[in-house]
Amino acid sequence: MSKYNLHFKYRAVLHYQQVHSQQRTAELFNVSRTHLRRWIDAYRQGGIAALQHPQATFMKTMKTKRKNQFIADKPDHEKTQAELIEE
DSSP states (O other), rough: OOOHHHHHHHHHHHHHHHHOOHHHHHHTTTTTHHHHHHEEEEHHHGGGGGGHHHHHHHHHHHHHEEEHHHOOOOGGGSSSHHHHHHH
């Protein structure tokens, strides 16, 4: 079960949309800016329904960024010439 309910997350997102300050909103609702940022992104991508499970929305975007979600990309200085050309 989620620590924060849907109503709480929605109120926090609406407050952020009014004041446009993650810091002030996070302080007012006593949550981390990371949590708030995830809720804002989830709401932008999927509306209020996405607030139910914002991690699921976040993981969908991560899957599209990487070829294999379980293998982290190498830093450029560790890549071979062929890997750099492939990108």
